[in-house]
Amino acid sequence: MxxxxxxxxxxxxxxxxxxxxxxxxxxxxxxxxxxxxxxxxxxxxxxxxxxxxxxxxxxxxxxxxxxxxxxxxxxxxxxxxxxxxxxxxxxxxxxxxxxxxxxxxxxxxxxxxxxxxxxxxxxxxxxxxxxxxxxxxxxxxxxxxxxxxxxxxxxxxxxxxxxxxxxxxxxxxxxxxxxxxxxxxxxxxxxxxxxxxxxWGIHHTVYHIDVVKTSAEYYHRHLPLDLLLLMKVIFASAIFGLASWLFANTTHAVKNFSLKMIKIDWLVPVCGGIVIIALTFLIGKSDYLSLGVEPEHPGAVTIVSAFQQNGADLFSWLWKLIYTAITLGTGFKGGEVTPLFYVGATLGNTLADFLNAPVSLFAALGFIAVFAGATNTPLACTLMGIELFGGEHAMLFAIACFTAYFFSGDSGIYSAQRKDGEKVMSDYWQRMFEKYRR
Missing domain, CATH: 1.10.3080.10 (Clc chloride channel)
Structure with a gap:
């Protein structure tokens, strides 16, 4: 006692x-x-x-x-x-x-x-x-x-x-x-x-998932599960994981390429800024500049618009990924997470149209899942989904975040992260296969 x-x-x-x-x-x-x-x-x-x-x-x-x-x-x-x-x-x-x-x-x-x-x-x-x-x-x-x-x-x-x-x-x-x-x-x-x-009177952006109509069956009275929707979520989340991998590796690649090819270090951000200006002229709009939360003009693609039908272009996610990789990879400052939200939400919008799935739900899943894969923080991102969008789809949030985490590879946006064990057992079996093949 x-x-x-x-x-x-x-x-x-x-x-x-x-x-x-x-x-x-x-x-x-x-x-x-x-x-x-x-x-x-x-x-x-x-x-x-x-x-x-x-x-x-x-x-x-x-x-x-x-x-x-x-x-x-x-x-x-x-x-x-x-x-x-x-x-x-x-x-x-x-x-x-x-x-x-x-x-x-x-x-x-x-x-x-x-x-x-x-x-x-x-x-x-x-x-x-x-x-x-x-x-x-x-x-x-x-x-x-x-x-x-x-x-x-x-x-x-x-x-x-x-x-x-x-x-x-x-x-x-x-x-x-x-x-x-x-x-x-x-x-x-x-x-x-x-x-x-x-x-201090600072307010955050409010996001909303529309009511999702499903043919859900209930297990143990509390857990709604639509098997077709679940399969669509898993498929989309694997793609979200690949987008996380592409984001992290593209950003690192731009930085390494710039430092290798441009010998005068202060010219690196100059070249990066020129490329951003040229890309904006090439695609003819400024939707992918800056944060991407609020619209610069009516009809602009933003994180918020991605939660609506036809609220993103087919490759909005890719353009934002490229813009951000160039910006951060050439020495400009800021974070990666809000661009990851943009990439995920607009990719979710595109996949929802392809899979005939609820747009706002898939935008929300992409929003948190691409972030989960790029930062290797699936549990935190599941909780973010609940804090931002409510707990109704908590199970889908968890499935999306952990699936994207598994498919995002070993790299991430933070090179200082250490690793304790393998993400999935497939890494173990792959090493065993290579050992016996030799």
Whole structure:
């Protein structure tokens, strides 16, 4: 009994300590993310009103390059630096990372670069969390915990998905393993970060899935299952996984090719900006610039329009993938996740038409599944589906996210992710086959 009581007392002390440490960190991160979202919204709408700003994209790429060259140092590694610091604490996350990534992401969007916002929010979270590590003089174990909580706060705040933020922070560190010892501070940070953004008056985009009419059978009175719809979801989710693989590898390929072929490093973003301008002229519209959430003009393809019938073109997903790979691969700043949402939602729209399936449901499945495959976080993305779209289709969300995860290959958008075991047993059998064939 005494041992049990001591255990409970230790749990209470740990919980109180986590709360005291995580609260100010999450409030600071939420406030910074709120400022970022406000500035980002201003930048996007300002470019809508002044489309000529796109022609300055190559010059702004040079400015971003020299900002990081002169002041960025290790901050250039972005999210991967934070993940590495959680695995093996070393030089720390520089304080300058937060203002640098905020400013350069806003610049990228102001001049039309195709990027997201998750990377910015996560880097803001990691940078501010590392500042509090120094302030509180925390040990190595507490540093890992607070950096993870910083990711949760940043992610939960920028998308309005606090539970997803908490699980994403735990799941993204190592593929195939979640360590729950940081769950409590991550939950606190995710919810407080999101609440802080709301208190600052920042609102998130609302998505909606139309009523899906199916010939569902019920198992155990509670689980609706339409077998034909289920097969369509599995087929589409495998394609979502392949799109995740294509996104990650195309972005890495563009970066490697640019560095290899262009010997003068500041010319890399110049070339990237010129290609973006040329592509916009080639296809004759600006739908694939910037974030892709709000329309620049009536009829523009956006994430929101993808939830409607005929709300995306056949290859909208591919164009957005190419635009983003060029933008991020040539040195512009921002995240990958919102473009992944765009790729997934528009691909889901296209597949729904091909499979005669519910458009808004398949847009939602693509929205979360392509993200799951590219980041190797299927559990967090399942929860994101529930937080954004409701729990009615939770089973399909899980099937889509895990199927895409299995089909996305071994790579992802975060090179610092470590791997604990194989994604599927087929890798094991493939190695055994090759062993005996030799």
């Amino acid at each position: 005494k041992k049990f009581l001591n255990s409970q007392l230790s749990t209470i002390i740990y919980s109180f300590r986590c709360t005291v440490i995580a609260l100010p960190v999450a409030i600071a991160i939420g406030s910074m993310v709120a400022l970022f979202l406000w500035l980002l919204n201003w930048a996007i709408h300002y470019r809508f009103a002044h489309p000529w700003l796109l022609y300055l994209l190559p010059l702004t790429g040079v400015a971003i390059h020299f900002l990081y060259k002169l002041y960025g140092r290790s901050a250039e590694r972005g999210n991967n630096l934070i993940i590495d610091e959680i695995h093996e604490p070393g030089g720390g996350v520089p304080k300058r990372m937060a203002p640098l990534i905020l400013i350069t992401t806003v610049i990228t969007h102001l001049f039309g670069g195709s990027a997201g916002r998750e990377g910015t929010a996560v880097q803001i979270g990691g940078s501010i969390a590392n500042f509090f590590v120094s302030l509180f003089k925390l040990n190595e174990a507490d540093k890992k915990m607070l950096l993870t909580a910083g990711i949760a706060a940043g992610f939960g705040a920028v998308f309005g998905t606090p539970l997803t933020g908490a699980i994403f922070a735990l799941e993204v560190i190592t593929i195939g393993r979640i360590q729950y010892n940081a769950l409590l501070p991550c939950l606190i940070a995710g919810f407080v970060g999101d609440a802080t953004v709301a208190l």
